[in-house]
Amino acid sequence: MEGRSALRARSIDSAIGASGLQTFSCDNLVIGAGPAGTSCAHWLARQGQDVLLVDQCAFPRHKVCGDGLIPDALAALARLGLLDEVLAKAHLVDHVRCVAPSSRAVEISAPMAVISRYCLDEILLKAALAQGASFKSNMHFERLSRESEPAGQVNGAWFRKLGEAVFVGARRVVLATGASAAALGAAGVSHRRAPSAMALRTIIRHPDLRGQISGLQVIWHRALSPGYAWIFPMSEHCYNMGIGVFDVAEAWPQHKLNLRSLYERFVAVNPLAGRLHNEGETILALKGAPLRSGLVGAKPWQEGLIICGEAIGSTYGLTGEGIGKAMETGIMAAESMLSSDAAQGLANAQTGPMYESSLQGLRARYAQYEKANRINRQPWLAELLIQWAARSERLRDWACDVLNEKRSPEDLVTVSGLMRLLLQKS
């Protein structure tokens, strides 16, 4: 087995062949430096592994997101030892305010935070580097390299860096390129081209709304159906505001969603969104991006390759929250790689099955979130639940348990779950 320092030396030394091709080699190549890739690189590097992390962007970079950290994200940050650092830069909130189509609202308590992805992803990247990982920016992933024997095993990847071809040889590759269908297509892994959802956001500064927007706000309205909207307060009197629509996969690409007109409807029907839009200063312009949810849409591994984060649909249906689960699946991927090393030296064969079996533990929960997505399709259901929760402390407690992942969201949207609540009540 090659020692860490020898592997590190190999990864740092690059060779430029007669063709001008730049080549690098490393033990573990992680493609994509979002929450999934950086968490995976961090976890591997802190166990002494040789890790090269690459991204098509130079960091820090913006990522279209709602920027909300719910309890699972805070737990993952705590595992990485980064919670205090992130919270020190984030805007902290202690509840989410769910607003029904009738404007009736209910507040669900939980510790949460909002931080721009520009800032969060830079913290995650720096922490991975501090653990010993190396990083190369502007590396646009183009395709995987595979051995002929054993058939098809991944042994590196090809990139384009500022117009030049770059090859990185690796014992194993982690693909953490997010919801981009292009990167999954380039990897040649079987995947569903259509995303699960589309969403867009803007960031607006407004000095006078703090008293009115203290927690995260999630808004359902008939004018937004089949979507939902959010307004999340950030530091420095900024607000992340946007709309999302699930269920786009079935009708993709024939059914072209006009998210901008949905956004215009949102600012027309919601007075706070209207004030932000009309009076505020735009910090980041409206921009859309796809989401992949339900832990479906791509097979999570092949020989020599592990796929984690939103590339395998790690974002939750219903809420569209995915930062926490991207970090969790990144750490899971790293743990499977480390366990398979510990079990059998440097053989790769068991890594994929180990990873699959840890993902298996999450699948039931993802299916529940997909089912609970009914709320976004049927605004009357949001109305009913919010009206009921406004009167029922027990239902509010249930919703709080869902947010803290102690209860299934299915309980809130199925007849059997609601009957259970009614029976407990009497």
Ligand SMILES: Cc1cc2nc3c(=O)[nH]c(=O)nc-3n(C[C@H](O)[C@H](O)[C@H](O)COP(=O)(O)OP(=O)(O)OC[C@H]3O[C@@H](n4cnc5c(N)ncnc54)[C@H](O)[C@@H]3O)c2cc1C
């Ligand atoms: C509008 C919107 C709002 C959202 N709001 C929230 C929210 O409030 N809270 C929440 O938890 N989640 C939210 N999400 C979901 C969240 O953004 C994702 O779940 C999360 O970013 C997934 O992390 P990841 O590391 O898997 O992928 P990403 O964060 O997408 O990171 C992937 C990385 O791979 C790189 N990459 C992609 N293609 C290539 C390539 N070909 N070559 C090299 N590098 C490449 C990218 O540059 C990027 O840095 C939202 C998503 C959207 C679209």
